[in-house]
Structures are given as C-alpha cells and as structure tokens.
Amino acid sequence: MLSISPETIFRGNNAWEKSLPQITNLTKSPLILGRSIHTDNLRNKIFKDLKNQKLDANSVNLKFDCCYEDISRIKKIILKNNHDSIIAAGGGKVLDSGKYIAECLDIPCITVPLSASTCAGWTALSNIYTKNGKFIKDVALRSCPKILVYDHKFIQTAPLRTLASGIADALAKWYESSITSSKIDDGLVQQAIQISRVLRDQLLIDGKKAFKGEFENNPSWPNTIEACGLTAGLVGGIGGEKCRTAAAHAIHNAITQIITPNKFLHGEIVGVGLLLQLRLEEFKNNNKLADQSIKQLLVLMKELNLPTTIAELGINVFENQNLDKIADFTLRDESEIHFLPFEISKHDLVEVIANFEQQKIKI
Numbered sequence: 001m002l003s004i005s006p007e008t009i010f011r012g013n014n015a016w017e018k019s020l021p022q023i024t025n026l027t028k029s030p031l032i033l034g035r036s037i038h039t040d041n042l043r044n045k046i047f048k049d050l051k052n053q054k055l056d057a058n059s060v061n062l063k064f065d066c067c068y069e070d071i072s073r074i075k076k077i078i079l080k081n082n083h084d085s086i087i088a089a090g091g092g093k094v095l096d097s098g099k100y101i102a103e104c105l106d107i108p109c110i111t112v113p114l115s116a117s118t119c120a121g122w123t124a125l126s127n128i129y130t131k132n133g134k135f136i137k138d139v140a141l142r143s144c145p146k147i148l149v150y151d152h153k154f155i156q157t158a159p160l161r162t163l164a165s166g167i168a169d170a171l172a173k174w175y176e177s178s179i180t181s182s183k184i185d186d187g188l189v190q191q192a193i194q195i196s197r198v199l200r201d202q203l204l205i206d207g208k209k210a211f212k213g214e215f216e217n218n219p220s221w222p223n224t225i226e227a228c229g230l231t232a233g234l235v236g237g238i239g240g241e242k243c244r245t246a247a248a249h250a251i252h253n254a255i256t257q258i259i260t261p262n263k264f265l266h267g268e269i270v271g272v273g274l275l276l277q278l279r280l281e282e283f284k285n286n287n288k289l290a291d292q293s294i295k296q297l298l299v300l301m302k303e304l305n306l307p308t309t310i311a312e313l314g315i316n317v318f319e320n321q322n323l324d325k326i327a328d329f330t331l332r333d334e335s336e337i338h339f340l341p342f343e344i345s346k347h348d349l350v351e352v353i354a355n356f357e358q359q360k361i362k363i
C-alpha cells in the first residue's frame, strides 16, 4: 500500500486562511497540539481563527517529545472532551505525535508545520522517542495527514537554524535512497530516487541563498522550504518503504541515545550521519566519488552553520564508551544500516567514526 501524499495541501502565503473553509467542513471540535513557547503566538492565532469559525477548539502542548507518556496523556484529553480532529502545529515532534494519536483514535489529522525543519507534515510515518529524546522506533501509519497547511508566513517566523536542519534532512534523501534502492527494478522507486536527486541539486544551488533570512524577492527561499517540507515527503510517498533511509538515519538514531545538555535538531544530527555514511561507502564499498560528495556537502554545511562532527553535537566519542554505544545501536538487528548493499562490522564502524572525529577535514 502506498500513502503518497496528504489528501489536500494548502501552500504559500496565507495558506492557513485559505484552508479554513475546508477545516470547518471537516471538524467541529479540533484539538490544537503544539510544544514550543516560541510558537505560542501562532497557535493563539490558529485558536482564535477557529473560534471565529464557531468551532469548539481547544489547545494542549507536548511536555516532552513524541513519546508514549505524552501520547497517552493527550489521547485521554481527546476522549474526555470528544475532540473530532487534531491540528498539529509545530515542528517534527509535534507533527509526528499528532499523526500517531489521530491514527490511534481514528480521527483526522491536520498538519500545520511551523518550520521547514522536516517533512513530517507530509509523511505517513511517526518517529517515537523516549521522554528525554532517545530514538525508539519509527511507525508506519495507514495514511498521510488529511490536510497539510504549509503557510509560508508561519514558516518565516521560525529560527534559521530550523531551515538548515531541514536542508540537511532533505539532502539525505538522495544519498540514502540511491544507495539502498538504485538496483530495485520498480519504476516508481526509480522515479522517486530521481526526484531526490533533483531535490539535492536544488538545495545545493539554492540552500545558501535561502539561508540569508531574506524572504522578499528571494525565490530561493520558498523553493527551499518547499523542497524540505513538501518534496522530501513526496519522495518517501512515491518510493514507499523501498526508498529507504540508510546509514545517515541509523547513525542519527544512535547519537540520540547519548543525552547531552544542548538538544540538537533532527536534521542537524542526520547531516553528521550523512557525512559518516559517505565515509563508510568510501572505505567499504569503494565509492570513489564519496570524498568529492563529502567536500561538496561540507562547503554547504559550513555556510548553513550546521554541525559537521559528532563533537560539534556536544559528544566526545572517546569518553564514556560513547563510541561503543553509538556503534552498537547503529548496528542493532532492526537498524536501517543493514539496508546498505555491503556488510559493516562493528570494527569497521568504530574505525570510520574514530578517524572521522580525529581528522580535521579540509575543504
């Protein structure tokens, strides 16, 4: 079964206002789900607009992450108040929680991404974490959200760091899907991989210009946020589970197992995982172009102020057996790293990560 896209997508400036008639038709008593205090203003606007439509809206925030504790607390609130939909307005963790809870309760989910940090507003997938942010697993959902509202005016208010994170996550689509699935004899999968290649090229060209923080007369900005929030989701939708994540996300999941004082965004960690995946391809799969790709990515990542080593994510791999912990989690049986078309031993992975962290890579 393919869940290619949300049923309806509103995009551009004032997409939220344009979506109101359809939302009003779909739901009478929505629960608005959020998390960050920085986006309270936007959720207050959403709440007021829904009230003006005579909807019986209510609002609740995640306390932690997309975790079972928050999920069961919010499920109870919905059942107690008879809410008939969820409007998830926030970043990836909020969108993933909203989609997951809506599916459990068989009510529609409306996603309103408030940054370009991930494509979670689009996809039929939720990543589940512990309360303190350790990755547990991803869950495939029956369908994409009912309505996706990708309002550029909302996304303009997000910190630029979220845009950089979204770019790194979207770039990973090509490097991960092309290595895991390029030999799959399925036209749709091949087309999805090619979309991810064009997506990568556009991000390499437009990413830096979009990152300037200028929204007017800067076509790179809408193109880039839509590449991160929409096209990246479409690649997963068309490619399905065959267009899989690989080492970059597997390493991301392992890095989240180590709790650090400063939290990093999903794409910031995936970006480091992507560089490590390319090193693995170079050493274990004789990929002669990997070094070129790393240099090309590093130029953009530095321009976007993205972390480029695990140390820059606040983790010293040479302390507290961190290297062991990252390698073990990356290589566990259910890890996406096993979708790579070559074998990796713990020794290989430890060596690649240790070398990577020790050497200062020259651009």
Ligand SMILES: [Zn+2]
Pocket (backbone or CB within 6 Å): 169, 249, 266, 270
């Ligand atoms: Zn991702």
